[in-house]
Amino acid sequence: MRPLDWAVMFTWLAFIVSYGLYRGRGSSTMNKYLLAGKTMPWYAMGLSIMATQASAITFISTTGQSYTDGMRFVQFYFGLPIAMVILCATAVPIFHRANVYTAYEYLEQRFDSKTRSLVSVIFLIQRGLAAGLSLYAPAVVLSVVLGWSDRTTTILMGVLIMAYISFGGIKAVTWADVQQMFLILCGLVLAMVLAVHLLPGNVSFRDAVSLAGAAGRLNAVTLHFDWNDRYNIWSGLIGGMFLALAYFGCDQSQVQRYLTGKSVTHSRLSLLLNAMAKIPMQFFILFIGAMVFVFFIFEQPPVLFQPVELRNVQQSAQFPEVERRYQHAFEDRRTAADQYLAAEHAGDSAARQASMQRYRSAQQELNDAHTAGERLVGKEFDDTNYIFLSFVTRYLPVGVVGLLVAVIFSAAMSSTSGEINSLAAVTVIDIYRRHVKPDASDRHYLVASRMATVFWGCFAMGFAQYGKNFGALIQAVNVIGSLFYGGLLGVFVLAFFFRGVGANGAFFGVIAGEAAIFAANLFTNISFLWYNVIGCLVVVLVGVAVSRMFDRTPGGHVLDLGNAADGS
Amino acid sequence: MSGAPHKTPHPIDEPPPILGTWRRFYLVVLVYLAFLILLFYFFTRAFDS
Numbered sequence: 001m002r003p004l005d006w007a008v009m010f011t012w013l014a015f016i017v018s019y020g021l022y023r024g025r026g027s028s029t030m031n032k033y034l035l036a037g038k039t040m041p042w043y044a045m046g047l048s049i050m051a052t053q054a055s056a057i058t059f060i061s062t063t064g065q066s067y068t069d070g071m072r073f074v075q076f077y078f079g080l081p082i083a084m085v086i087l088c089a090t091a092v093p094i095f096h097r098a099n100v101y102t103a104y105e106y107l108e109q110r111f112d113s114k115t116r117s118l119v120s121v122i123f124l125i126q127r128g129l130a131a132g133l134s135l136y137a138p139a140v141v142l143s144v145v146l147g148w149s150d151r152t153t154t155i156l157m158g159v160l161i162m163a164y165i166s167f168g169g170i171k172a173v174t175w176a177d178v179q180q181m182f183l184i185l186c187g188l189v190l191a192m193v194l195a196v197h198l199l200p201g202n203v204s205f206r207d208a209v210s211l212a213g214a215a216g217r218l219n220a221v222t223l224h225f226d227w228n229d230r231y232n233i234w235s236g237l238i239g240g241m242f243l244a245l246a247y248f249g250c251d252q253s254q255v256q257r258y259l260t261g262k263s264v265t266h267s268r269l270s271l272l273l274n275a276m277a278k279i280p281m282q283f284f285i286l287f288i289g290a291m292v293f294v295f296f297i298f299e300q301p302p303v304l305f306q307p308v309e310l311r312n313v314q315q316s317a318q319f320p321e322v323e324r325r326y327q328h329a330f331e332d333r334r335t336a337a338d339q340y341l342a343a344e345h346a347g348d349s350a351a352r353q354a355s356m357q358r359y360r361s362a363q364q365e366l367n368d369a370h371t372a373g374e375r376l377v378g379k380e381f382d383d384t385n386y387i388f389l390s391f392v393t394r395y396l397p398v399g400v401v402g403l404l405v406a407v408i409f410s411a412a413m414s415s416t417s418g419e420i421n422s423l424a425a426v427t428v429i430d431i432y433r434r435h436v437k438p439d440a441s442d443r444h445y446l447v448a449s450r451m452a453t454v455f456w457g458c459f460a461m462g463f464a465q466y467g468k469n470f471g472a473l474i475q476a477v478n479v480i481g482s483l484f485y486g487g488l489l490g491v492f493v494l495a496f497f498f499r500g501v502g503a504n505g506a507f508f509g510v511i512a513g514e515a516a517i518f519a520a521n522l523f524t525n526i527s528f529l530w531y532n533v534i535g536c537l538v539v540v541l542v543g544v545a546v547s548r549m550f551d552r553t554p555g556g557h558v559l560d561l562g563n564a565a566d567g568s
Numbered sequence: 569m570s571g572a573p574h575k576t577p578h579p580i581d582e583p584p585p586i587l588g589t590w591r592r593f594y595l596v597v598l599v600y601l602a603f604l605i606l607l608f609y610f611f612t613r614a615f616d617s
Binding site: 074078081082084085088089209210212213218219220221233263264265268269272275276279280283 | 583585590594597598600608609611614
């Protein structure tokens with residue numbers, strides 16, 4: 001990074017904190033602090049929800065994933081619009097009518113206090129760990145690029161986030177997210193334009209797409225069904241729908257956003273904006289990764305994209321052999337790519353087939369040489385997260401590098417700020433006010449909310465500080481959402497659609513659902529996307545059965561939903 | 569529960585700003601999803617050789 005890049009990055013960070021503080025002013029009651037006084041317009045909520053999802057590690061990994069595995073990851077989002085429609089017709093009007101601060105508060109109205117507390121604690125564990133990871137994972141990557149220690153990066157991000165959300169609450173989070181989403185979109189367009197612009201003069205955009213396709217990088221839809229395969233159309237539509245239902249319907253970090261809406265209409269529109277914009281946005285990010293892949297067909301990539309590990313392995317005695325093999329495969333692939341394009345332009349299908357064969361075998365050899373380079377690191381190591389940043393920092397012009405690093409900071413901050421704010425809401429509303437101090441003043445709970453925000457911010461920074469020592473735990477945290485979401489989704493399905501189910505059914509249903517998910521995780525190879533389906537089904541089946549046996553007054557707290565769920 | 573966040577009930581049945589009913593709005597979103605999947609499918613067929 002050059003001085004202009006640093007200036008761009010720090011200017012943006014200073015702007016976002018100042019803007020968050022400015023827009024969050026006047027959050028002087030608990031209602032304003034946690035729900036923005038229910039004044040938010042649909043577009044602000046919608047962009048904020050999108051910014052929260054566009055976490056930094058997703059942003060960095062998604063382009064890298066497309067580079068190595070193609071675009072099939074986009075199928076992961078196919079179930080999201082269906083989930084949004086279901087939630088708009090059910091959860092949004094129900095939560096608004098229940099007049100609650102948190103989704104779990106509604107569970108006490110519907111079932112009882114023990115179910116609410118159980119689900120709140122599950123959320124705090126899951127989201128607390130995820131908030132730490134949201135800081136830790138991008139900090140590790142950014143630290144390498146910026147030349148800082150992990151500690152410096154996590155503390156900088158954590159302190160900046162707490163600076164505006166502890167004062168301005170959800171209003172500061174939402175309006176800062178709108179600006180961050182705007183920057184993220186600008187950064188994406190800029191990255192795409194430059195990735196294509198940097199291709200050699202004789203390679204057109206059509207040629208680039210053709211080369212990406214020939215290397216299997218444009219596999220956006222896979223019809224083949226496989227339980228163990230994360231990304232095909234079926235796991236995307238069914239598993240992705242359940243995951244989105246759980247995330248947007250039961251996770252307070254999302255529910256809190258649309259509870260801030262001026263009306264049910266504004267909340268619905270914010271989710272439907274997401275339903276329509278999310279898939280094209282993910283497709284666009286993946287397509288950038290595919291174009292970066294084509295760029296590196298003509299510009300030799302390093303054996304490893306992670307610069308620190310690359311310097312380390314260069315000392316290894318085996319490195320020269322790996323590098324020679326890598327260089328040879330690169331040159332072979334480049335020659336085959338040129339031949340492939342020449343055959344395409346000439347319309348010679350036989351030459352096209354022959355060059356494609358050579359191109360693919362050279363690609364395989366390059367992949368093998370890269371894997372051999374990764375093995376030299378001598379520890380579990382994934383180079384994927386460094387591909388896009390390596391491209392940005394080595395090839396993009398001064399100023400743009402600072403802007404794109406600021407985009408990644410923004411993505412990390414928008415994800416973590418929403419998580420911390422929702423953790424504070426559940427801690428104060430569902431635990432502190434419900435079980436510790438039920439009759440204090442609004443002012444008291446406002447102060448408690450601010451303190452809880454600072455506590456969760458420090459917790460996330462603390463987790464991030466020691467993240468590298470957890471090793472395998474980090475892998476576990478990656479799928480932690482799916483370990484818990486199935487149980488959460490199941491209890492809300494019982495609440496919304498099974499009026500005959502009472503408190504005991506819901507409580508033991510959640511426990512059984514969680515047991516089933518952990519069993520699937522420990523004893524089977526089923527992809528994590530299916531855990532939500534399994535967990536939800538077990539909660540419903542056990543919940544109905546237990547309720548029939550033990551709930552004497554099933555549905556005693558059922559809300560009168562009226563026509564809330566008819567969607568019309 | 570005391571301290572409810574908002575005392576004014578929100579209109580649940582307010583229609584969407586366009587298309588008249590929410591049912592139609594949802595249908596448009598689902599048709600749009602089907603269109604995207606088809607588009608991506610043909611994109612894959614065309615380029616992922």
